[in-house]
Amino acid sequence: MNSIIELSPFDLSLAALLVVALAWVSRKLQLKIGGRLLLSAVRTVIQLSLIGFVLKALFESTEAGWVALMALVMILAAGREVRARQKHRLRGPWSFGIGLSAMFISSFAVTVLALAVMIHAEPWYAPRYAIPLLGMLLGNTMNGVSLAVNQLTQNVRSQRAVIETRLALGQTKSEAIDDIRRESIRTGLIPIINAMAAAGLVSLPGMMTGQILAGNLPADAAKYQILIMFLIAGGTGFGMLVAVWMTSHRLFDDRDRLRLERLTISD
């Protein structure tokens, strides 16, 4: 196996210049996003450098407890991220709780299934497989889940009159919100459907690229990528169903009344 060409700090600084240039242009254009752009660029550097050390230590120990702790931190962060991406979120612990449950189903459960049934790693929680797999699922299913829930709450707000008219005519909460719910789930599924349709033709997905750069055979890398795509599709779909279902129920009370005041106004 030929080893990968090492990147020097100088190479990375050249790439960083791109981000700095973009921040400068966005300041000139008064996009008011330059600050956030630089901040998240800095976060990328710090977080990824640190995780490099963490993973190195983790791979050497293969202690189940450490793997579980790492997975827990990742899932909590993902739940928080789903919540942060909502324009109008449920008040109280609901929005975080729903995001967390959805990510648990979409990523944790699916990762365990893949490790135990498909990959047959030894032991099944071997961190070299478990952590990257979990991270990839979290990162990708998070998009679909937050997109779907965001679509749901926005549509419920804008179609309040429709929902209440349907309720007033004697429909149950499920009947009154069914169309909106279906639409949100379709919206959330579009990114992964597009990704699967374009894979290999337009885009070479990150994991496959990484494996090829690391010197693996493209055919083997492709097999892993196919597995990942299917896991993401399944995880996104089921996680989203749960999140949309839970959120839509929380928007009504036990008398089938629409309770929009349970959503925050806006950020």
Next chain:
Amino acid sequence: MGRLITEGLRTICGGPFSFSVEHGECVAISGPSGCGKTLLLRALADLDPAEGRVRLNGEDRAEMPAPLWRRRVGWLPAESAWWFDRVGDHFLKSQRSKVEGRRSGEQKLPMLGDVASTLGKLGFGEDVLEWRVERLSTGEKQRLALFRLLLNEPEVLLLDEPTAALDRTHIHLAEEVIASYLKTTAASVLWVSHDPDQIARVADRHLQLWEGA
């Protein structure tokens, strides 16, 4: 015993309201804008949380599933909402079977009479069921929303300015349809209106709201 009885009903911005409406009675509600007329109707339809008791024919609404209550105590909002492309798709399944039953000539609405004649009384031909919602005017939407509500055969009608968007001819048509519905079904009506002449024409009794009292 009154048909619709409220005791100590508190809406988000007013109350307590205690009153009763009898069988076949039409009670007008008026008052300055923003004094809670709409909120009162919404609370009666159980669309907003409210304190107090509301009973229909002696049955407490808390004992009844909310969708059933809303079918029996039907609310007509001031602005009607439509969500499908075709007008006819907006009638619930139970209603649609009635509408389509009429086509095959079997079923008639027991209380409302013939669907086609009710549509006719509101100034529509039968083909309105095939119309697209986007071509309806505000007034047409309001009359069709009334028709949609009556198809449910509610025992109480909560009407929020049901003729506000209508011209004089259609105001009278709508008033007649509501009056004949009351006569045949002995339903009770709460009618929010700003027009003193209309109140004099349709109402048996008149409630005035001041600042939610």
